[in-house]
Amino acid sequence: MSLGTILVILLILILLGVIPRWGYSTSWGYGPSGIVGTVLVIVVILLLLGRI
Incomplete structure (x- = not known):
């Protein structure tokens, strides 16, 4: 997994939490x-x- 994919997954989970x-x-x-x-x-x- 790339860093960008991990960031997107974490942000989606945070979005669901708030x-x-x-x-x-x-x-x-x-x-x-x-x-x-x-x-x-x-x-x-x-x-x-392609910046991340």
């Missing part, structure tokens, strides 16, 4: 998932461009 669906995160709103989603998109773009 979705405000569970009891402990209902007051967070969509801020954390939006930030992690943005980072995930940036990493995927960098992977496609």
Whole structure:
């Protein structure tokens, strides 16, 4: 596995963890998932461009 693949897998797992669906995160709103989603998109773009 390359570093980029591992990063994408970790970011997807983090994104699933911050979705405000569970009891402990209902007051967070969509801020954390939006930030992690943005980072995930940036990493995927960098992977496609061959920078990672």
